[in-house]
Amino acid sequence: MAQDMTLLWGSGSCPCWRVMILLEEKNLQGYNHKLLSFDKKEHKSQEVLDINPRGQLPSFKHGDNVVNDSYAACFYLESQFKSQGNQLIPDSPAEQALMYQRMFEGLTLYEKLNAVIYYDWFVPEGERHDSALKRNKEALATELKLWEGYLQKHGKHLAGRSFSLADVTVFPTVATLFRMGLSAESYPQLGQYHALLKERPGIKRSWPPHWLENPKGQDALKDI
Amino acid sequence: MAQDMTLLWGSGSCPCWRVMILLEEKNLQGYNHKLLSFDKKEHKSQEVLDINPRGQLPSFKHGDNVVNDSYAACFYLESQFKSQGNQLIPDSPAEQALMYQRMFEGLTLYEKLNAVIYYDWFVPEGERHDSALKRNKEALATELKLWEGYLQKHGKHLAGRSFSLADVTVFPTVATLFRMGLSAESYPQLGQYHALLKERPGIKRSWPPHWLENPKGQDALKDI
Numbered sequence: 480m481a482q483d484m485t486l487l488w489g490s491g492s493c494p495c496w497r498v499m500i501l502l503e504e505k506n507l508q509g510y511n512h513k514l515l516s517f518d519k520k521e522h523k524s525q526e527v528l529d530i531n532p533r534g535q536l537p538s539f540k541h542g543d544n545v546v547n548d549s550y551a552a553c554f555y556l557e558s559q560f561k562s563q564g565n566q567l568i569p570d571s572p573a574e575q576a577l578m579y580q581r582m583f584e585g586l587t588l589y590e591k592l593n594a595v596i597y598y599d600w601f602v603p604e605g606e607r608h609d610s611a612l613k614r615n616k617e618a619l620a621t622e623l624k625l626w627e628g629y630l631q632k633h634g635k636h637l638a639g640r641s642f643s644l645a646d647v648t649v650f651p652t653v654a655t656l657f658r659m660g661l662s663a664e665s666y667p668q669l670g671q672y673h674a675l676l677k678e679r680p681g682i683k684r685s686w687p688p689h690w691l692e693n694p695k696g697q698d699a700l701k702d703i
Numbered sequence: 704m705a706q707d708m709t710l711l712w713g714s715g716s717c718p719c720w721r722v723m724i725l726l727e728e729k730n731l732q733g734y735n736h737k738l739l740s741f742d743k744k745e746h747k748s749q750e751v752l753d754i755n756p757r758g759q760l761p762s763f764k765h766g767d768n769v770v771n772d773s774y775a776a777c778f779y780l781e782s783q784f785k786s787q788g789n790q791l792i793p794d795s796p797a798e799q800a801l802m803y804q805r806m807f808e809g810l811t812l813y814e815k816l817n818a819v820i821y822y823d824w825f826v827p828e829g830e831r832h833d834s835a836l837k838r839n840k841e842a843l844a845t846e847l848k849l850w851e852g853y854l855q856k857h858g859k860h861l862a863g864r865s866f867s868l869a870d871v872t873v874f875p876t877v878a879t880l881f882r883m884g885l886s887a888e889s890y891p892q893l894g895q896y897h898a899l900l901k902e903r904p905g906i907k908r909s910w911p912p913h914w915l916e917n918p919k920g921q922d923a924l925k926d927i
Contacts (some may be wrong), residue, residue, distance in 0.1 A: 532849060544800035551803035559796055572783055576768035579775035586810070606832045625756060 484510035487527055487538040489517050491658075491687040493589060493651035494549035495537040500647045501553045503681030505564035514688070550582070553644055567644045578638035578645045581629065585637075585649035588626065591619045592652055596659055596699055620703050623656075623666055630668035635675060642679070650676050658690060660698035708734035711751055711762040713741050715882075715911040717813060717875035718773035719761040724871045725777045727905030729788035738912070774806070777868055791868045802862035802869045805853065809873035812850065815843045816876055820883055820923055844927050847880075847890055854892035859899055866903070874900050882914060884922035 488495035515521035523534045531538040546552040594615040637645035663670025712719035739745035747758040755762040770776040818839040861869035887894025
């Protein structure tokens with residue numbers, strides 16, 4: 480098993496979840512892991528700083544190799560365990576092109592989501608403007624319409640026929656959108672994608688524990 | 704040559720330059736390309752929108768495969784032309800780990816640079832705060848100190864001994880830092896890295912044309 484790996488993580492963090500899905504898909508269960516609390520600022524603890532000078536989660540180590548960024552960890556692990564578990568980079572050039580493109584657009588989706596749901600956290604009180612939050616919400620809605628179109632055009636996974644690194648990296652963002660109240664009626668393609676992938680074994684096994692404990696989400700995005 | 708490729712680009716755009724360096728390193732000169740003007744809003748022209756619904760540069764096509772995001776295009780091209788030109792992903796797991804990690808931290812560096820130099824462009828007039836710009840400058844300085852440490856520890860390239868995808872993707876940001884007035888005295892490791900890599904043939908050949916025409920940069924970052 481994966482006893483030479485250590486993951487420090489936080490529940491509900493999309494970057495952490497990406498790495499956990501990847502580890503499931505590559506049959507790398509059995510890694511050492513420790514759930515830390517953002518609320519208690521444990522991501523700024525010495526234990527984290529020893530691996531990750533940014534004091535962020537995930538913090539990940541494989542032997543002596545440290546790969547803390549979630550996309551970096553996904554690429555690294557897929558490369559090191561190419562023939563183990565599920566193949567996550569398709570063979571055909573067309574599907575590869577689509578996969579890489581969607582993976583990186585996924586960072587834009589994630590950023591636009593955060594600019595809405597963490598607005599008050601990012602922006603100090605005296606600098607907040609209703610106009611900015613409104614603009615961020617409109618930018619998120621525009622972004623979501625792009626993804627509706629992508630899913631309509633390319634089918635049930637983000638890079639076409641099979642589950643790929645694009646799904647590993649973007650699904651946690653999609654799940655967070657619905658956790659925060661996004662309407663599957665307004666965004667039916669994303670709703671269908673969410674409903675399909677949340678039943679995938681590697682995703683179920685890595686579902687954020689505090690979401691399991693408290694299945695009712697929030698409604699911050701219900702009008703988006 | 705690379706006649707089945709088309710790149711629409713803008714001078715001085717870090718994402719465009721990443722793709723151009725990659726194409727040079729893989730001996731893919733001879734691709735079709737068109738220099739567009741951000742000032743004239745040509746990135747929102749139909750020609751761009753036909754390839755890239757976001758209306759952004761770079762917009763890139765290889766045959767029928769569209770890969771517009773710069774990191775996506777770099778990964779895609781390195782994968783399709785693995786054995787052509789320079790190898791950009793090292794073989795050893797330790798160097799790979801470092802390369803992926805630095806590549807993605809490079810996005811954070813780029814974001815923190817933009818939050819300073821494009822502050823007035825990103826934030827509408829009535830929403831600007833000196834306190835926010837000051838904080839962005841401090842965050843950039845903290846970020847730059849991390850990179851000074853990385854270069855001091857790991858030598859002349861970002862992922863160790865050889866030039867890699869980490870350098871392809873991060874060098875344009877470093878060059879922009881110095882173009883915007885960063886002091887090589889205050890950041891000697893970055894200064895040395897910049898001085899070394901700007902002489903690399905593939906980087907020289909793809910140097911932003913408007914920087915060549917007007918070699919004097921700005922001084923927005925001189926006090927960082």
